[in-house]
Each structure stands twice: as C-alpha cells, then as structure tokens.
Amino acid sequence: MAGAGGGSNDVQWCFSQVKGAIDDDVAEADIISTVEFNHSGELLATGDKGGRVVIFQQEIEKSQPQCRSEYNVYSTFQSHEPEFDYLKSLEIEEKINKIRWLPQKNAAQFLLSTNDKTIKLWKISERDKRPEGYNLKEEDGRYIDPNTVTALRVPVFRPMDLMVEASPRRVFANAHTYHINSISINSDHETYLSADDLRINLWHQEITDRSFNIVDIKPANMEELTEVITAAEFHPHQCNTFVYSSSKGTIRLCDMRASALCDTHSKLFEEPEDPSNRSFFSEIISSISDVKFSHNGRYMMIRDYLSVKIWDLNMENRPVETYQVHEYLRSKLCSLYENDCIFDKFECCWNGNDSVVMTGSYNNFFRMFDRGQRRDVTLEASREGSKPQQVLKPRKVCADGKRKKDEISVDSLDFNKKILHTAWHPQDNIIAVATTNNLYIFQDKVN
Amino acid sequence: MYSKGTKRKFSDGVDNKAVAASYSLQRQSLLDMSLLKLQLCHMLAEPNLCRSVLIANTVRQIQEEMAHDGSWQVVTEALGGSGHGPSDRLVDTEVLCQSPEQQDSGPKLYSVMGYDGCREEEVVTDKALCSVVVGDRSPAFLLGTIGHCWDRGELRVEDGVSKDSGTGDEEGTRSGEGAKLATGQVFGTFEIKNGAPGSDPALEELFSDVDASYYDLDTTLTGMQSAPKMGPYDFLDSLASSHGPVSNSSCRADLNELDHIMEIIVGS
Numbered sequence: 001m002a003g004a005g006g007g008s009n010d011v012q013w014c015f016s017q018v019k020g021a022i023d024d025d026v027a028e029a030d031i032i033s034t035v036e037f038n039h040s041g042e043l044l045a046t047g048d049k050g051g052r053v054v055i056f057q058q059e060i061e062k063s064q065p066q067c068r069s070e071y072n073v074y075s076t077f078q079s080h081e082p083e084f085d086y087l088k089s090l091e092i093e094e095k096i097n098k099i100r101w102l103p104q105k106n107a108a109q110f111l112l113s114t115n116d117k118t119i120k121l122w123k124i125s126e127r128d129k130r131p132e133g134y135n136l137k138e139e140d141g142r143y144i145d146p147n148t149v150t151a152l153r154v155p156v157f158r159p160m161d162l163m164v165e166a167s168p169r170r171v172f173a174n175a176h177t178y179h180i181n182s183i184s185i186n187s188d189h190e191t192y193l194s195a196d197d198l199r200i201n202l203w204h205q206e207i208t209d210r211s212f213n214i215v216d217i218k219p220a221n222m223e224e225l226t227e228v229i230t231a232a233e234f235h236p237h238q239c240n241t242f243v244y245s246s247s248k249g250t251i252r253l254c255d256m257r258a259s260a261l262c263d264t265h266s267k268l269f270e271e272p273e274d275p276s277n278r279s280f281f282s283e284i285i286s287s288i289s290d291v292k293f294s295h296n297g298r299y300m301m302i303r304d305y306l307s308v309k310i311w312d313l314n315m316e317n318r319p320v321e322t323y324q325v326h327e328y329l330r331s332k333l334c335s336l337y338e339n340d341c342i343f344d345k346f347e348c349c350w351n352g353n354d355s356v357v358m359t360g361s362y363n364n365f366f367r368m369f370d371r372g373q374r375r376d377v378t379l380e381a382s383r384e385g386s387k388p389q390q391v392l393k394p395r396k397v398c399a400d401g402k403r404k405k406d407e408i409s410v411d412s413l414d415f416n417k418k419i420l421h422t423a424w425h426p427q428d429n430i431i432a433v434a435t436t437n438n439l440y441i442f443q444d445k446v447n
Numbered sequence: 448m449y450s451k452g453t454k455r456k457f458s459d460g461v462d463n464k465a466v467a468a469s470y471s472l473q474r475q476s477l478l479d480m481s482l483l484k485l486q487l488c489h490m491l492a493e494p495n496l497c498r499s500v501l502i503a504n505t506v507r508q509i510q511e512e513m514a515h516d517g518s519w520q521v522v523t524e525a526l527g528g529s530g531h532g533p534s535d536r537l538v539d540t541e542v543l544c545q546s547p548e549q550q551d552s553g554p555k556l557y558s559v560m561g562y563d564g565c566r567e568e569e570v571v572t573d574k575a576l577c578s579v580v581v582g583d584r585s586p587a588f589l590l591g592t593i594g595h596c597w598d599r600g601e602l603r604v605e606d607g608v609s610k611d612s613g614t615g616d617e618e619g620t621r622s623g624e625g626a627k628l629a630t631g632q633v634f635g636t637f638e639i640k641n642g643a644p645g646s647d648p649a650l651e652e653l654f655s656d657v658d659a660s661y662y663d664l665d666t667t668l669t670g671m672q673s674a675p676k677m678g679p680y681d682f683l684d685s686l687a688s689s690h691g692p693v694s695n696s697s698c699r700a701d702l703n704e705l706d707h708i709m710e711i712i713v714g715s
Binding site: 088092116226227228283284287 | 505
C-alpha cells in the first residue's frame with residue numbers, strides 16, 4: 001500500500017505534472033522562491049529569484065471518469081526588477097519572497113507580491129472580447145478621415161482569443177529598512193501586514209503612501225540585537241489577531257485592540273528547552289522559519305530546522321503535536337552549519353481540512369504528517385518518478401549504517417536539492433511542490 | 448570517538464583530559480568558523496540579518512563557555528604557536544553536537560579586563576564583523592588577524608586611535624558588561640582599543656609609521672569621533688532613516704575619499 005496521506009481513505013499520491021527546465025544546469029533567475037494557491041485553488045502562483053510571477057490555471061478534464069485536472073500557464077509577468085539603493089550602495093534583490101492572493105471580489109484576480117523591500121498589488125484580468133466596428137477607426141487602429149464616413153454603426157463586442165493581462169495597481173514602498181520576510185492579508189479584506197527582520201507594518205490595501213508600525217523589536221543599541229522576526233501571519237477569522245515568530249523559537253500572538261503598538265504580546269508560545277539535546281546549535285535549529293494558522297483558526301503550525309510543531313492557541317506552554325522531519329540530521333549539525341544548510345528556511349502547509357500537514361526536506365524529499373491517523377510518509381519529487389499518474393513510492397532514510405534495500409543513507413543525501421516551498425490546494429488533494437527550479441504537481445489517484 | 452549521549456566529565460584522569468582538549472579544539476574550530484562566516488557575510492550585497500544574528504549568538508555562547516571553564520589561556524597558547532587556519536581544524540561533528548560537559552545555568556559574566564591575568568586586546572572590525580580576544584602572549588595570532596584585515600583594505604585605524612581619549616571611560620564600564628560586550632564587538636566598529644597603558648608592543652610597531660595627521664582628517668570627514676559606537680546594521684539603518692545621528696550624513700559621500708586615503712596609508 002503506497003502513500004499514506006490523509007483523510008479517512010488512504011491517499012495515493014500520483015505524479016501529475018512538472019513545470020520548468022529539464023536540464024540540471026539551473027539558471028539562478030529560475031529558482032522558485034514562493035508557491036501559493038488562490039482561495040478557490042483554481043490558480044497557482046509561483047515567484048522566482050528573477051522577480052517573475054508565473055500563474056497556472058486549473059483545467060478540469062471532465063471527459064474522463066476520474067476528474068483529472070491540469071495546471072497550465074495562465075499568465076507570466078515581471079513583478080519586481082533589481083534595484084540599487086544608492087544610499088547604502090547595496091543591491092536590492094528582485095527575488096519574490098512571498099505571494100498572497102486576495103479574496104476574489106469581482107471578475108479580476110488580485111495578488112500581493114513582495115521582494116525584500118517593496119510590495120506590489122497586481123491585478124490579473126481576462127479579456128476575451130474586443131469592440132469592433134468603430135466609425136472613426138479602422139480595424140488596425142488607423143484613423144479614418146471623418147469626411148469619408150457616410151453611415152454610422154454601433155460598435156459591438158466580438159469574441160477574441162483569451163488574453164490575460166497583469167497590471168500593477170499599487171506599489172507599497174519605502175516602509176522597510178530590513179528584508180521583508182512575510183505578508184499576510186487580514187480577514188477584514190481591507191488591511192494587510194508586512195514583516196521584516198525587526199518590524200511589522202500594517203497597511204490599508206488602498207493606501208500606498210503610509211503604513212502603521214505595529215511591532216518594533218529593534219533595540220536602541222544594535223549591538224544588543226539577539227533576536228529577529230522570522231515570519232508573521234494574521235488570524236484567518238479574527239481581524240484583530242496576528243502572530244509572529246522569532247529566531248529564538250518563540251511565537252507571539254498580538255491583539256491590535258490592546259494598543260496601537262503591539263510590542264507587548266498577548267500570548268507567548270515558548271517550549272521549554274530539552275536539556276539533553278542542548279548544543280551550540282540549539283538556538284539555530286530552534287529558529288522558526290515559517291508559521292501558518294490552520295484553516296479553522298484554532299491551531300498554528302511552526303517549522304523549525306528539524307521539526308514541525310502544532311500549537312493550540314489556548315495553550316502557551318508547549319505544542320500539542322511535534323513531528324520530526326529529519327531527525328537523522330541532528331548528528332550532522334556541525335557540517336550543516338559549515339555549509340550553511342542549517343540556515344535554510346523551510347515552509348510548511350496545511351491541507352484543506354487541517355488533518356494533514358506537509359513540509360519539505362533535502363534530496364528533493366517532502367514529508368506529510370497525518371495528524372488524525374498518526375502516520376507520516378516521505379515522498380520524493382524527481383524526474384524518475386514522473387510518468388503520468390505514476391504512484392509515488394514512499395522513501396526512507398537510513399540513519400545508522402544498516403541500510404536496507406531501497407533506503408537511502410544520510411551521507412548520500414543531496415543537500416543542494418532542497419524543497420523549501422510547498423502548497424496544498426484549499427479543497428482537494430492536489431499539492432504543488434517546488435524543487436530548486438521545477439514545480440511538481442501531485443494529485444490523489446482517486447480525485 | 449564517544450558515542451552520542453555519553454557524558455564526559457571534566458574530572459581527573461588522563462583519558463578525560465585528552466577528551467577535554469579535543470572538545471576544546473573542536474569548540475575553537477567552531478568559533479573560528481563562525482567568525483569567518485560573519486566576515487564573509489558582510490561581503491555580500493546585504494547580509495542576511497537573521498543568519499548574522501544567529502551566528503553572533505553562537506559566537507557569544509562559545510565565548511561564554513570558554514571563559515567559564517577557563518579555556519582562554521589554553522586557547523591562546525594553542526593558537527600562539529601554531530599557524531593553523533580554521534579549516535585545518537574542522538573535525539568530527541559528533542562531539543560538538545553533544546551537550547558541553549559543563550553547563551551552568553544563568554548568565555556568565557566575566558570581566559573583560561584582567562581575566563586570569565590575561566589582558567585582552569580587542570581587535571574588532573566593522574566590515575569584517577570579526578571579534579578576536581587575545582592575550583598579550585600571542586602577538587603572532589593578532590598580527591595574523593590584522594594582516595588579513597589589511598589585505599582587504601578595510602582597516603580604519605584612525606577611528607580607534609582618535610578615540611583613545613574616550614576609551615578610558617569605556618574600559619571602566621566594560622568590566623561590568625561582561626560577555627555581552629565582548630561579543631557585542633561582533634557588531635562593533637573597527638577600532639583598535641589601545642586605551643589601557645602598556646598596550647601590545649606589536650600593535651604599536653605596526654602603526655608606528657602611520658602619520659597621525661590623517662586621523663584627524665578622517666574623523667572630520669566621517670564625523671564619527673563623538674558618535675556612539677555603532678554596528679554596521681545600525682550604520683546602515685541610520686543612513687536609511689531620517690532620525691539617525693546627524694554626524695553620519697556626510698559619511699557615504701566621503702567614502703570614496705576615505706578609500707583613497709586608505710590606499711595612501713596602506714602604501715599600495
């Protein structure tokens with residue numbers, strides 16, 4: 001039986017599609033830096049290091065007995081360009097750090113995309129009709145001499161090939177001294193937050209020339225800096241509540257009703273340190289790289305270097321669930337520190353009904369943890385497993401020397417092949433997994 | 448050597464001494480690696496602040512532990528004679544990933560001045576973000592570090608010497624600040640603190656032929672003479688924000704000029 005995944009039935013994950021270049025020579029600009037489904041799951045957006053956003057649209061083939069869906073390119077645009085900060089003589093990378101979709105209000109789609117310094121609101125709209133039959137213009141746009149017009153007609157809309165346009169509607173700039181790591185849209189559908197290493201700002205979606213600073217952890221003396229903000233997110237339903245995580249492994253929940261500046265937290269989620277596991281790397285591996293609320297808003301999940309932890313918002317002293325992602329790396333921390341892998345920021349995500357969580361690992365492995373059934377599985381995103389509808393085979397890493405057949409030893413893992421970004425369709429068992437420069441889409445066999 | 452989880456006690460016994468020495472060496476190599484990382488990260492477009500903070504905290508942790516179990520002397524002796532680079536001492540990861548044999552709860556404060564008779568010269572760089580605390584018994588190591596910094600042409604000698612008059616006060620308060628300040632140098636500006644009398648003769652010799660008049664010129668240009676000690680992040684931040692110290696407003700514009708002066712001093 002393959003692929004323990006989630007829900008009441010066993011999910012069998014199958015390869016569906018892979019996007020991106022096939023060759024091993026990875027162009028730096030093509031490195032995927034963020035992946036995000038929209039609220040309906042119909043659209044899937046990716047951002048890359050070159051500042052581009054590629055949006056895929058789901059097309060469901062209803063002809064087949066099993067509804068298979070395919071994601072095809074819908075729109076591609078250059079969201080951010082490289083910039084130069086003349087004041088500091090530093091380059092500002094165009095890499096897209098995060099994309100967040102706005103809830104859909106009309107025919108057009110809106111998303112926020114951000115690099116290190118600037119957030120942009122993009123409108124993606126379709127055009128499938130065009131007006132024809134102008135009186136004063138030819139079809140190719142040339143103007144007709146009015147004196148030659150003898151009759152008048154009403155222009156009509158005629159269908160045309162679908163054209164998807166992306167246009168920047170707002171640019172939210174100059175509000176962050178440090179690198180933006182998170183953006184999160186509020187449930188009030190009016191505001192959103194952006195977080196950098198030391199500050200969190202609150203914006204109104206319509207107003208670009210000002211933002212409110214709601215968290216500031218910058219010390220008066222920078223030499224006393226020992227902790228930075230690593231991620232932040234609004235609560236999915238309570239528009240006054242947000243959380244932010246730190247490099248020391250703590251999460252703070254803040255209530256914007258309490259005061260204008262939320263430096264004082266309402267709740268502090270901190271797990272006491274395990275003294276038996278203490279080492280020089282304890283703090284680094286406790287640094288939280290991602291925080292995500294569950295869809296129902298009762299839990300939040302954090303990802304640190306070796307584990308995924310789920311916290312109940314009502315209990316601050318310890319997480320309710322802890323899942324080891326790749327515990328076999330604990331004895332390799334010094335090497336991982338040397339090659340900087342220990343600083344990799346893995347993300348994590350929930351499935352639609354909050355029963356399964358997923359995160360990435362090395363060697364193009366990704367892990368799923370079924371909370372209800374207490375099962376976990378390791379799968380691989382690779383070209384070898386990429387025949388259409390091929391069921392993914394569970395992988396296993398062997399920590400000690402006794403390697404069984406089909407297992408991979410820790411020393412054979414490729415630490416350059418890391419899956420940092422994953423996304424789960426909001427309703428269905430469809431997942432998007434980003435390797436360095438490829439996007440894999442896997443689906444449940446019985447969709 | 449030792450399987451994971453085995454506790455090593457710093458007690459008597461030849462075996463234990465060997466293990467302790469091995470652990471010390473490995474800890475030192477981790478410290479060197481961390482310092483190297485801090486140096487390198489500053490060369491990038493803009494350092495990843497989270498990574499820098501985590502590395503700096505690790506450095507601080509190591510230094511606290513080393514100071515606590517009296518390893519400073521051992522370290523400086525080991526370093527004074529050998530010419531090993533940090534990469535030569537990268538060893539098995541197992542030991543370092545285990546708990547240190549001594550772990551006292553609570554913050555470890557130690558006096559920067561006169562610890563075990565070891566007077567410490569703090570050589571720090573701002574752009575290098577390198578903190579080296581050495582005793583006066585290992586001038587070779589000190590020179591090695593300085594030599595490295597010279598090569599990169601980022602030595603701002605003027606700042607340190609011109610602050611001589613001011614460092615007297617700083618030295619006094621430093622002993623109370625303990626570990627925090629020693630590793631706070633990680634974010635500190637590049638200066639040679641020669642405030643204490645009888646400073647390292649090797650340092651004096653290095654800078655003996657540097658024309659003092661340049662110091663004044665530079666402090667005028669950078670306006671840093673009376674500015675509070677700032678880390679590179681603070682520096683960058685003050686440049687970006689309008690409420691930074693006013694004296695720094697002319698810094699950036701004159702950095703090219705500073706580079707030019709540096710070339711003259713270095714004698715390239």
